[in-house]
Amino acid sequence: MNLPNLLTLSRFGLIPIYVVFFATNHLKTAFLIVVLAGATDVLDGYLARTRGQITQVGVMLDPLADKCMMLTVIISLLVSGMIPWLVAVAMFVRDAGMIAGSAFFHFRGKMTVPANTLGKLTTVLYYFAFLFIFFDFSFAIPYLWFVVGVSFLASIIYIILFLGLNRTEDGETDS
Incomplete structure (x- = not known):
């Protein structure tokens, strides 16, 4: 266990704190919890890379922590009526698909x-959407x-890169 992994784990702990503030209608504080989660994401990635502390646990848990926070925010915004159900479904399908696909493969x-530049940009755009x-x-x-459209574009690019990365020598996709 290292500091970047502890920061990643702290994001899981921020989820119920966010829920409590959101559920008690402290929306600005709830939003600040989301921003804090985003800051720990940036910090743990920076520390892992600069200190050579990238671990398999971190590689799996980091995106899972991000997606769990994102799904929690989506659900809370949907239940409160702050976003339409159709946009929530699109966001949920994309994020759940990314979690399931990543774990499966x-x-x-x-x-x-x-994570690539477009994926990171999508995350920043989502944070601005939450702010708004x-x-x-x-x-x-x-x-x-x-932003949902950009996130689907990022997913399509991710899938193309994944297929290229896992292509076998005879040109077939290794499955």
């Missing part, structure tokens, strides 16, 4: 594609739809 011994929603900006939902 990881446990089958496939090489995984590390939590603070009730009039353009929040159209902007959220834009």
